[in-house]
Amino acid sequence: MSSILNLGVIVRSKENKAAIASIMVAYLMCTLLSSSELQASSLGVLAVLSVFSFGANSLFKDVAALKGGLSCLMIALIVGTVFSEDVSRSAKGIYDLIRGVLLFFVGACFYRCFRRYEVTSVLLGFFSISALLGIGVAVAAAMIQGAPWLLENPVLELLFHETHLFANFIAMICLGLLVLVLVGVTSASYWIGFVCVCLFATLIALQAKGTLLALLLSGSWCFSGSHRSALRNVWYAALVLVLVSLTVLSFFPALDLITHFSLPPSLLERRRIYAELLLQLWESPFTGFGLNTYKDLVLQFGTAPHYTMPHSIYLESLFSFGFVGSAFLLAAGLLVARKACSPVSSIENQAWKFWRTFAGAALIFTAIRGLVDMRLGYGVWGSFALPLGILFASTATSMASRDIRVDSAHL
Template sequence: MAPTTVGAANERGVVERTIVLVCTLYCLLLIALPSTYGTSVAWLVALVGALRGGVWQGFYERYRVALWVMFGLVLVNALAARFPAKVAPGAGELIRSVSFMLPAMYVMQHCSRHAVVLVLKALVGLIVAACVAIYAFYAGSADVMSAIYEWSLVHIGNVHNLVNVAAMALLALVVLAAFEPNRWQRAVLFILLGFMLWFLVVLESEGTFLALLITACAWGCVRFTGGFRMLSGLGVVVGVLAYASLMVWLGAGGTASGESPGSFEIRAMINARLLELVAEQPWFGYGINSFKYVAEAAVDGVMYIHPHQIYLEALFSFGVVGCIALAAMFWGVFRLSSRQLILTEPLPLLGFLAAVYMAGKGLSDMKLMSVQPLGIFMLGAGLIALPVSCRRSCEK
C-alpha cells in the first residue's frame, strides 16, 4: 500500500475516533437535555462509529446473560401489564440505553487519555460558560432562583434538567482536577468547580446534594480499604436511610397543618400511594410506563407523570419478580467492572461517578424507564468494564 494511502487511512481513523469520542462525551454530559439539543443525533453518530469500529464483536458473548434477562423481562412485563401497549416505548428506551455501552467501550479501546482530557475540557468549559451566562443574566433579579427556573421551563423542559447537567459538569471538573498535572490549570479547574457548586446552591436542589454526597461516599468505598471503606459504605447507607426516613415522616403527616404541601411532601404522598398499590399487585407489577395511566395512583385527584423515585417505580412497574430480574440484568452489565480502571483513568472514574450520581438522584427524582438515568448507567458500565484483552489475559 502506498504511503499516501496509509496516511490518508490513518487520518480518517483519527477523525472517526474523535467524532465518536465527542459524541459519546456529549451524551454523557448533556443527556439530561431534550433531544432537540442534539443528544439523539450524537447517540446515533457514536453508535454507528462504534459499530464500524467492530466493538460489537464479542459484545454478545460478554453480556449475553444481561441481554437475555432484559428481553425476558420486557416480554413478561408486556404480558402482565395492565396497559400492554404502553410497555413498548419504555422497552425501546431500555434497549437504546444498553446500546450506549458500545460507544463507551469503543472510546476506551481506541481513544487516548490525552484526547479524552482535551475533549472533556472543551465540553465542560462550554457548559460552565453557559451556566455563568445564565447566572449573570438573572443575577440582578429579585429572585434569581425563580428566574432561572422559569428560563429552564421554557428552554430545556424543567430545572431538573439544568441541575443534572450542572452536576455532570461538576463531576467532570472533579475528575479533571484529580488527573491534571499542571498546578495552574488545576487551580483554574478548582475555581470553575467552586462556581458550579455555588450555581447548584442557587438552584436549591436538596436531592442533588444528597446524590453528590452518596457519590462521594461510593467513591470512598472504591478508593479505600479497611476502616475507611467501611466508613464510606456507612455514609452511603446513612444517606439512603435519611431520605427514606424523611419520606416516612412526611407521609405520616409530619408537616405543619394548614400549609400547602411542598415538593418533598408531594413525593412522600406519591411514595405512600405507590406502596399501597404494590401491596395489591406485588409479584409482576402494573407494567412499564403505566404509572400515569393507573387511576388509583392519583394523589388528591392529581395524576403525576412518574413517581419521582426510580426504585419504587421499578417495584410498581415490574413487581417483586421483575425487580429480581432487573437486578440480575444490572449485575450482568456491571459484573465486568474494573476497580483499577476507575482509580487510574479519568473517563472510567467519570463514568463511575456519573452512574452513582444518577442512582442517588433517583431517590428523589427521575423517571426510571428513560434514557437519562438508564443511558448514564450503561455509559458508566461500558466505561468501567474490563477490556476484552485484559480479561482474556487474566483468564489465561
C-alpha cells in the same frame, strides 16, 4: 481543493477521531439526564451506528460475554409488556429502554478504539466551555427574573422544561472537572477549582438538594478511591446513613411526632406519592402494571393529576415490572456490574483513568439521583448503560493485558 483534502486527512487521523469521539461520549454522559433538547437522541443513534463500523467484532463478543445479564433483561421486558395494562404505552417504554441499553456497546466500543489516546486537554476544553455556558445561562435567567433563586425560574423552564434537569447537567459538568483534577490535570487546577465553586453556587441557587446530595456522594467517591480503604469505608458509612435517612423520612411519617422536624413540602409530597404507589402496587405485586404506564394510570388510581411520575426510579420499576420483573432487572444489572466493576491492576494513561473514574462516578450519581427523582426513560437507561459499557471494556482490556503478561512470564 487542497484545503478540503487536508481537512479530510485531519478528520481521518486517529488522534482527531479520538478527540471527536471523546467529546461525543462526554456530551452524552452529561446530557442524558437533562432535557430532551440537550439529550440529542440523534447523536445517540449516530453513536450506536458507529459501533457497527468501528467495533462489530467486539460487539458480538460482548453479547456472548453478557448472555446471562441479557437473558435476565429479556425476561424483565417480557414481564413488563405481556402483563401491561396498556401494551402500546409499554411498547414505547421498551423501545426507550432498548435505545438506552444500546449505549452500553457505544461505551465499550469507544473505550476499546480510543483508550490509548491522551485526550484530557480536549476534555478540559469541553467541560470548561460547557461550564461557562451553563453558568452564563443561570446568570442570565437570574437577571431576567430579578431574583437570585432559580427554582421554577420561567426562563430555565422554557429552555429545559424543569429546573432539576438543568441542575443534572450542571452537576455532571462539575463532576467531570473534579475527575480531571483527580487524574492529574494540575496545569489548570486553580481554574477548575474556581469554575467548580461557581457551578456549586448555581446548584445552591437552583435549590437542587437531591442533585447536590448525589454530586457530593459521587464526587467524594472519586477522591476516596485514590486513598486507602479506611477512607473508602467512611464513604460506605456515609452512603448507608443517607439511604437509611431517606428511607425513614420517606416511609415513616409517624417519626415526625417524635423528632418534631419541619420537613420541606417537596418531601411531604413525595411521601404521598410513595404511599399511594405502594398501595396501588398490591393490586398487582408480582408482575406490575407495565413499563411506561404510570402517567396514564395515575388518574385512574386517584392520585393528584400533576403527579405524572413517581419521583423514584426504583419505585417506578416495582410499579412497572412488579417484584418478579424487578428481580430479573436487578439480576441483569448486578451480573453486568460484576463484570464491569472488577478492580484492575494497571493504569495506561490519564485518559484511561479519567474515563474509568468518571464512568464510576456517573453511575453513582444516577443511582443516588434516582432515589427521589426522575423517571424510567431513555435518559435514565442510557445513564446506566453508557458508563457501564466503558467500565466493562476497561476491565476486560486490563484482564486481557494481565493474562498476556502472565503468559509471557511463563515463556
